[in-house]
Amino acid sequence: MKTRTMARIQRTETPHTTWCARDHRCGVAEHRSADLTADEIGGRAWLTRVRAGDVEYIEIRARIPLHSNENVARRQLSTALNLMRELLALVAPGLARLPGRDQRRAIGRPAA
Numbered sequence: 001m002k003t004r005t006m007a008r009i010q011r012t013e014t015p016h017t018t019w020c021a022r023d024h025r026c027g028v029a030e031h032r033s034a035d036l037t038a039d040e041i042g043g044r045a046w047l048t049r050v051r052a053g054d055v056e057y058i059e060i061r062a063r064i065p066l067h068s069n070e071n072v073a074r075r076q077l078s079t080a081l082n083l084m085r086e087l088l089a090l091v092a093p094g095l096a097r098l099p100g101r102d103q104r105r106a107i108g109r110p111a112a
């Protein structure tokens, strides 16, 4: 019996961009810029420009201190989620209207 435990993934190499870091952050088919950092604002956030194949996007990470009070921390999480929705609507307004984005295929329910 022949068993295959891992699919073989092959990617076509893509050239570096004019903005990518051209170092270990780049892969065969993914190119990443140096992080853009926003700090001294009570937390810290990093934005990275990424090209994966022929698709470009912004990767956003943030470290935001949470309050020690659980109720306040939950409000902070809720506020962060709502602001992320607003951010996505402002930065990528067309994506929300693309066909097929109204359902979460994996769990079969409408997107929040």
Ligand SMILES: [Zn+2]
Residues within 6 Å of the ligand: 015, 016, 017, 020, 021, 022, 023, 026, 027, 030, 031, 032
């Ligand atoms: Zn690159």
